[in-house]
Amino acid sequence: xxxxxxxxxxxxxxxxxxxxxxxxxxxxxxxxxxxxxxxxxxxxxxxxxxxxxxxxxxxxxxxxxxxxxxxxxxxxxxxxxxxxxxxxxxxxxxxxxxxxxxxxxxxxxxxxxxxxxxxxxxxxxxxxxxxxxxxxxxxxxxxxxxxxxxxxxxxxxxxxxxxxxxxxxxxxxxxxxxxxxxxxxxxxxxxxxxxxxxxxxxxxxxxxxxxxxxxxxxxxxxxxxxxxxxxxxxxxxxxxxxxxxxxxxxxxxxxxxxxxxxxxxxxxxxxxxxxxxxxxxxxxxxxxxxxxxxxxxxxxxxxxxxxxxxxxxxx
Numbered sequence: 108x109x110x111x112x113x114x115x116x117x118x119x120x121x122x123x124x125x126x127x128x129x130x131x132x133x134x135x136x137x138x139x140x141x142x143x144x145x146x147x148x149x150x151x152x153x154x155x156x157x158x159x160x161x162x163x164x165x166x167x168x169x170x171x172x173x174x175x176x177x178x179x180x181x182x183x184x185x186x187x188x189x190x191x192x193x194x195x196x197x198x199x200x201x202x203x204x205x206x207x208x209x210x211x212x213x214x215x216x217x218x219x220x221x222x223x224x225x226x227x228x229x230x231x232x233x234x235x236x237x238x239x240x241x242x243x244x245x246x247x248x249x250x251x252x253x254x255x256x257x258x259x260x261x262x263x264x265x266x267x268x269x270x271x272x273x274x275x276x277x278x279x280x281x282x283x284x285x286x287x288x289x290x291x292x293x294x295x296x297x298x299x300x301x302x303x304x305x306x307x308x309x310x311x312x313x314x315x316x317x318x319x320x321x322x323x324x325x326x327x328x329x330x331x332x333x334x335x336x337x338x339x340x341x342x343x344x345x346x347x348x349x350x351x352x353x354x355x356x357x358x359x360x361x362x363x364x365x366x367x368x369x370x371x372x373x374x375x376x377x378x379x380x381x382x383x384x385x386x387x388x389x390x391x392x393x394x395x396x397x398x399x400x401x402x403x404x405x406x407x408x409x410x411x412x413x414x415x416x417x418x419x420x421x422x
Contacts, residue, residue, distance in 0.1 A: 257269075
């Protein structure tokens with residue numbers, strides 16, 4: 108049982124995690140009401156810590172080669188399962204997951220879906236086609252979007268709204284892949300579908316070659332267009348959220364969506380330096396999202412052509 112003092116300590120540690128790990132998400136999180144904001148931080152802390160273990164990094168920076176990926180995955184899985192079962196592991200970020208899952212009724216299948224994404228990376232996963240790519244994006248980000256929606260008060264059985272939340276996670280991950288495609292290739296990873304590479308005439312080993320930059324830029328633009336479609340779908344889901352949560356979601360969608368848009372605009376120069384969203388641009392999205400929250404558009408049916416997450420959400 109976590110008492111009020113221990114909960115406050117875990118929340119403070121989680122806040123530090125999001126401030127150090129993602130300025131964009133930290134900025135958007137300030138728009139939530141106090142209770143939701145704390146729960147968002149708690150969930151983010153687990154995501155950040157698990158990702159760092161899987162990638163041999165600290166707060167998303169300084170990725171290093173993992174000597175034993177299977178052992179890292181086992182550590183993540185064991186700690187996650189223990190806290191989901193109601194236990195403690197005395198590691199703040201994992202205990203934070205146990206706390207927020209209990210408070211919000213997050214189905215255990217969802218964090219386990221995220222752990223399955225780490226398993227894909229540990230196995231050296233590379234997508235064969237677009238469906239494979241989106242399945243991967245679901246595990247590493249879409250499932251997180253679904254959990255975040257539940258933290259915001261969406262019922263775990265509200266499939267329509269959770270599909271939109273998943274869409275936002277997919278948009279974020281597609282943006283990440285577009286931004287990091289060259290860095291990933293240099294680290295021996297590739298998330299561009301094999302059939303895309305084949306059609307573009309690019310060998311996997313040549314993605315980081317400057318001579319291939321125009322062709323790689325075209326594929327990054329394709330990723331950015333996909334991200335935009337899922338972002339647009341996710342924006343429709345904000346109508347089902349309380350106003351402050353909708354404001355935060357719309358701000359995050361704009362702030363993070365700008366990453367993919369900048370990559371697409373920069374073309375072959377997208378990897379000359381790491382693409383990011385500047386402070387003034389974040390502020391502009393916060394203001395714009397506030398107006399969008401007030402002037403919410405009618406919800407359009409979700410495009411049936413978009414990939415859909417696994418439909419069953421079971422505890």
